[in-house]
Amino acid sequence: MILPTYDDVIDAANRISRHVHHTPVFTSAYFDRRVGASVHFKAENLQKVGAFKARGAMNAVLSLTDEDASRGVVTHSSGNHGQALANAARVRGIAATIVMPHHAPAVKVAAVRGYGATIVFCDQAEREAILTEVQAESGATLVHPFDDAAVIAGQGTASLEFVAQVPDLDVIVAPIGGGGLLSGASIVGDYAGVDVVGAEPDVVDDSYRSLRDGVRHPATGASSIGDGLLTGIGELTFAVLHAASRTVVTVSDEEMLDAMGTVASRMKLVIEPSSGAAVAAILKYSDAFHAKRVGVILSGGNVQLSVLGGLPAT
Amino acid sequence: MILPTYDDVIDAANRISRHVHHTPVFTSAYFDRRVGASVHFKAENLQKVGAFKARGAMNAVLSLTDEDASRGVVTHSSGNHGQALANAARVRGIAATIVMPHHAPAVKVAAVRGYGATIVFCDQAEREAILTEVQAESGATLVHPFDDAAVIAGQGTASLEFVAQVPDLDVIVAPIGGGGLLSGASIVGDYAGVDVVGAEPDVVDDSYRSLRDGVRHPATGASSIGDGLLTGIGELTFAVLHAASRTVVTVSDEEMLDAMGTVASRMKLVIEPSSGAAVAAILKYSDAFHAKRVGVILSGGNVQLSVLGGLPAT
Numbered sequence: 001m002i003l004p005t006y007d008d009v010i011d012a013a014n015r016i017s018r019h020v021h022h023t024p025v026f027t028s029a030y031f032d033r034r035v036g037a038s039v040h041f042k043a044e045n046l047q048k049v050g051a052f053k054a055r056g057a058m059n060a061v062l063s064l065t066d067e068d069a070s071r072g073v074v075t076h077s078s079g080n081h082g083q084a085l086a087n088a089a090r091v092r093g094i095a096a097t098i099v100m101p102h103h104a105p106a107v108k109v110a111a112v113r114g115y116g117a118t119i120v121f122c123d124q125a126e127r128e129a130i131l132t133e134v135q136a137e138s139g140a141t142l143v144h145p146f147d148d149a150a151v152i153a154g155q156g157t158a159s160l161e162f163v164a165q166v167p168d169l170d171v172i173v174a175p176i177g178g179g180g181l182l183s184g185a186s187i188v189g190d191y192a193g194v195d196v197v198g199a200e201p202d203v204v205d206d207s208y209r210s211l212r213d214g215v216r217h218p219a220t221g222a223s224s225i226g227d228g229l230l231t232g233i234g235e236l237t238f239a240v241l242h243a244a245s246r247t248v249v250t251v252s253d254e255e256m257l258d259a260m261g262t263v264a265s266r267m268k269l270v271i272e273p274s275s276g277a278a279v280a281a282i283l284k285y286s287d288a289f290h291a292k293r294v295g296v297i298l299s300g301g302n303v304q305l306s307v308l309g310g311l312p313a314t
Numbered sequence: 315m316i317l318p319t320y321d322d323v324i325d326a327a328n329r330i331s332r333h334v335h336h337t338p339v340f341t342s343a344y345f346d347r348r349v350g351a352s353v354h355f356k357a358e359n360l361q362k363v364g365a366f367k368a369r370g371a372m373n374a375v376l377s378l379t380d381e382d383a384s385r386g387v388v389t390h391s392s393g394n395h396g397q398a399l400a401n402a403a404r405v406r407g408i409a410a411t412i413v414m415p416h417h418a419p420a421v422k423v424a425a426v427r428g429y430g431a432t433i434v435f436c437d438q439a440e441r442e443a444i445l446t447e448v449q450a451e452s453g454a455t456l457v458h459p460f461d462d463a464a465v466i467a468g469q470g471t472a473s474l475e476f477v478a479q480v481p482d483l484d485v486i487v488a489p490i491g492g493g494g495l496l497s498g499a500s501i502v503g504d505y506a507g508v509d510v511v512g513a514e515p516d517v518v519d520d521s522y523r524s525l526r527d528g529v530r531h532p533a534t535g536a537s538s539i540g541d542g543l544l545t546g547i548g549e550l551t552f553a554v555l556h557a558a559s560r561t562v563v564t565v566s567d568e569e570m571l572d573a574m575g576t577v578a579s580r581m582k583l584v585i586e587p588s589s590g591a592a593v594a595a596i597l598k599y600s601d602a603f604h605a606k607r608v609g610v611i612l613s614g615g616n617v618q619l620s621v622l623g624g625l626p627a628t
Contacts, residue, residue, distance in 0.1 A: 301582030309623005
């Protein structure tokens with residue numbers, strides 16, 4: 001297994017810079033006060049397709065040889081990676097097939113379709129078979145949502161920008177589902193001398209336990225409002241994060257929702273529940289961040305507004 | 315009546331720049347497509363106190379002589395101006411008294427109190443008497459929410475930044491309640507050769523009719539979701555806008571709500587209903603903006619999240 005490197009992240013940044021947003025960094029006196037730290041928020045919710053996933057998919061697609069690219073790309077996703085891959089394929093002018101579950105929200109289906117991708121609906125049980133079938137028929141390249149070196153390097157560009165925008169960060173906090181975003185952050189953090197901490201829902205704490213135990217545990221299969229974080233940590237992402245001795249902290253669904261509402265009412269930014277995990281982490285474990293320069297990646301903003309509407313203003 | 319000038323806006327910018335945010339400008343491929351124009355959004359919802367009002371109040375407070383400042387400031391407001399004046403007074407280290415209606419939302423009362431201001435509750439009928447009383451007792455300077463040259467000049471700094479951030483704007487669209495924001499935009503627009511258009515709820519269309527007829531009409535007294543826009547156009551603001559032959563367009567509450575939801579789901583920004591008026595205007599009157607370089611001021615982001623939650627994702 002070859003782990004992606006800092007040079008891969010630099011290459012990714014050069015490759016994708018014209019096709020993704022250089023997202024802004026925000027501060028908030030309210031959060032500084034509550035955490036007792038200097039907190040900086042990297043607004044990947046304002047990224048293309050509404051999430052950092054635009055970076056990794058773009059890097060993977062732009063890294064393909066012309067011959068491979070001509071046969072298109074395929075992935076399975078009910079969420080942001082599907083949109084991100086469809087968007088990247090459109091930019092390169094190649095075909096994309098997105099395998100989605102039957103129960104995928106209509107708004108996400110419409111978004112993927114809007115980027116011109118082909119959608120194949122499936123049951124969870126037949127997902128692998130359908131992916132294999134599409135690959136066999138078309139020769140399309142599978143772009144995995146996180147267990148892919150080019151995807152990890154692409155996600156790392158968010159942290160590469162972050163450390164350039166905010167000098168002397170002590171730590172970057174980011175949510176972890178499959179681990180692409182956090183692995184990218186870890187690679188950049190290693191180089192830049194910045195600590196990196198993951199945040200995940202307590203009911204799907206496989207990453208927390210995997211990195212604590214040094215053994216990759218499977219996904220718990222539980223459900224959480226952090227719908228982007230349900231998947232288990234990947235092989236490659238585990239290897240990257242374990243090698244760097246990274247740790248993960250856990251937060252409850254209620255804490256994630258509260259964090260979302262606080263970001264909306266105090267910072268006027270819409271973030272999705274998965275992003276709320278990282279924000280909740282700095283509030284819950286504020287002692288660990290005291291007096292530090294803290295960077296939080298607001299990983300995405302794709303959420304039904306009705307979820308926001310159920311939250312109290314803080 | 316002496317109207318504020320472009321030089322006053324420049325002076326205001328120099329005076330307040332260290333105490334307010336230089337807010338970012340965002341674009342959205344979605345809005346460009348829907349309007350058929352190049353649309354730029356000035357994010358005053360990310361301004362201190364969550365609205366452009368921070369600018370005018372700051373300029374008014376920093377413009378006071380030391381002697382006047384020592385006696386404090388007073389205003390009446392149930393909304394953003396109260397917070398803005400309380401914040402400005404805190405920055406200068408002087409006393410502020412905010413006269414608020416008994417029914418003011420608890421969250422707004424808490425915000426004003428959080429800035430260290432004194433709150434006096436009153437009924438609408440006794441408001442003027444209480445303001446007079448506070449002024450008589452303390453010698454405090456009244457800072458009117460909009461009919462004040464220093465406030466107008468301060469609000470103009472939003473547009474001053476905007477035309478510097480986006481060269482060759484054809485038109486700036488902003489909501490109008492009392493008219494401070496739009497008057498400031500008009501002064502800058504005159505100098506920079508940029509057209510300026512106001513947007514207001516159709517049920518409180520006094521500004522629309524006043525500028526159409528060249529006569530200042532009183533507020534309609536109707537209610538609208540655009541709670542920052544219910545007040546009638548001011549004397550001074552009418553004079554500024556009438557002299558520049560500005561026009562106002564009207565939108566329905568439903569169109570404002572739809573615009574808020576679209577900004578939240580497409581741009582991941584929380585805006586208040588009043589801001590929705592300007593966004594709704596470019597969607598409703600897209601023909602008038604076709605192929606132009608359009609600037610929209612997202613005037614504020616102070617809204618109960620439950621309002622957002624009732625909106626469909628677009």
